[in-house]
Amino acid sequence: VQGSFWHFRYPLADGVTLDDGRDHIVVATTRPETMLADMAVAVNGEDPRYASVIGKFVELPITGRRVPIVADDHADPELGSGAVKITPGHDFNDFEVGRRAGISAADMLNMFDAEAKVVQTADGLIPAEFVGVDRFDARKLVVEQMKALGRLVPHTVTAKDGEVTEHDAEPRTIQTPYGDRGGVVIEPWLTDQWYVDAKTLAQPAIEAVKTGVIEIVPKSWEKTFFHWMDNIQPWCVSRQLWWGHRIPAWYGSDGKCYVAETEEEARALAGEGVTLDRDSDVLDTWFSSALWPFATLGWPEQTGLLAKHYPNDLLISGFDILFFWDARMAMMGTHFMGAAPWKQLYLHGLVRAADGAKMSKSKGNTVDPLGLIDQYGADALRFFMAAMESQGRDIKMDERRVEGYRNFATKLWNAARFCQSNGIGASASVAAPQATLAVNRWIIGEVVDTVAALDKALADLRFDAAANAIYHFVWDQFCDWYLELIKPVLSAEGDTGEATETRRVAGWVLDQILVMLHPFMPFITEELWHALGERAGDLIVAEWPQPEASVDVEAKAETEWRIALVREIRSAKNELGISPGARLNAFVQGANDQTKGWINGFWTGAQRLARIDFAPLDDAAPEGATIQIVVNEATFVLPLDGIIDIAAEKTRLTKALEAVSKEAKSLDGRLSNPAFVEKAKPEAVEKARADHAEKSAEAERLAAALARLG
Incomplete structure (x- = not known):
């Protein structure tokens, strides 16, 4: 000022x-x-x-x-x-x-x-x-x-x-300190306060981290922890506030101070004829909070809760209170209980504004989580937080991602409704059911892999990896492919054994999804858990999946071949502007015996999902323009005569490729210029990088489309 x-x-x-x-x-x-x-x-x-x-x-x-x-x-x-x-x-x-x-x-x-x-x-x-x-x-x-x-x-x-x-x-x-509440100049004022010998208290906590009794995750925060603890000053623990734990000190009429756990003890120390007046100060909030791991469990009494829950396994904390709270809990725990309060300390990042700036009321860039919950649901916001949390790095608030996870919840809801409408409900078994169809054996193996990925990610405290694993399994494997691949089985006439098996497997898989997804999206999963059938208890207390099954390598190879074939054909049609519903013939070249067997078992599925009809396996493709698609060792040739104007399509693709390549080259030139990267606004550089990635990907897609035209 x-x-x-x-x-x-x-x-x-x-x-x-x-x-x-x-x-x-x-x-x-x-x-x-x-x-x-x-x-x-x-x-x-x-x-x-x-x-x-x-x-x-x-x-x-x-x-x-x-x-x-x-x-x-x-x-x-x-x-x-x-x-x-x-x-x-x-x-x-x-x-x-x-x-x-x-x-x-x-x-x-x-x-x-x-x-x-x-x-x-x-x-x-x-x-x-x-x-x-x-x-x-x-x-x-x-x-x-x-x-x-x-x-x-x-x-x-x-x-x-x-x-x-x-x-x-x-x-x-001049620099002048102002109180943020009273708005007046703060006056340094020497007063008598109570202090704790923090340096002595800190030593066992430091040793606990050095010896691995307490593991700090990410490990990079250990340096900060040691810097603070090695340079710790005496801790002023008295505060002049209305509420809190009062300082256990009494001042006697004889001019002495008596410190005791109770007033009765203080009176006994003071002796007859001495009147006592208790110190009006209260303990620092962080002092009281530091007692949390054991004071909440009945300490100083040796209760059953204390024996059961102290020490705990894991503390999850924002990195900004590593010293204020976490280190003090470690200090108090090792002092009063003789053991560190937890084995691991996980330090997560903070939520920042979309541009990476710290949220501030004065800047007006804060986000009300209740508003996001009203708009997208608590599950979507919760999943966003987990998916973005990557070992302590700060999270950039991105409302579009929250909206995307709302769409993910909708996808799951619609998948559950599809299952219900096809006679698929709650599973009667915790263990994986027996299956003969390749697609059912494949999805059981995908559950096994997903559970393993989740277990590892959670053990490593990689919440982003855990969220990513369950997200892609639910959206990609289950919703996009498994439900599509089993539709012909479910729609077949009569109650076949294959349909019964598929309903049993699909119900079991959906149950495993709800259990695995519950920590991330507790509300929608609990709702669906009860909607799918009678349950012995709530989902929140259901057993974590232990499939006791293995990945069927043959079923995995065959099903992934089917998915690759359908995906490539759909992609080729899209690149060439061919209607997804257009039915094409497919001639097969160079297929080995295993692939021929897979083709024979996928005749109906290919017609439904890829809109192709396989020609007899020994037939040669006719002369003329074609799309050529390679999956594994086999080439699938799709004639285009009468479907599109090949010359016009090549001309269109060539022009589009030239235009987008020119844009990508221009952006590459800007990004290669140090003057632009160093002097331009960060958001401008970020946009240029995003545009370059988009144009480069589009150029690759167009080049691939040209290459497909035989």
């Missing part, structure tokens, strides 16, 4: 003078009122101007107090006069200088009350006219008296025309 700098002459005592003959030292201050509690003047020990007076005294104007001149590196020879007034009771830096000078905290002078009004100091040297005066009024009075005493050094200003004017103070922009 815009403030002032006053310069005062402090007279040297005992007839001492500086080497240049001056009988005073000039000091500067932004808070003149604090000179009423000055206890020293500091100069730099390397400053030759003051070498002869170090250890001598000045006699303060107004109070007449004799204070020493001390050598301390806090005084900067290049700043102002090189001499600074020291008020240990009302300035953090001065407090440390005073301690280094041998002034004990008990002897430091205090000149303010709780309302920042002047009180008499312990030595009684403050003139009566200052006592009871507000700090800012006292400031004006000090300046007036120093000016009257001839001890104020005026600030001179020379105008352009040469005119010189004098002012009481030099205008300066």
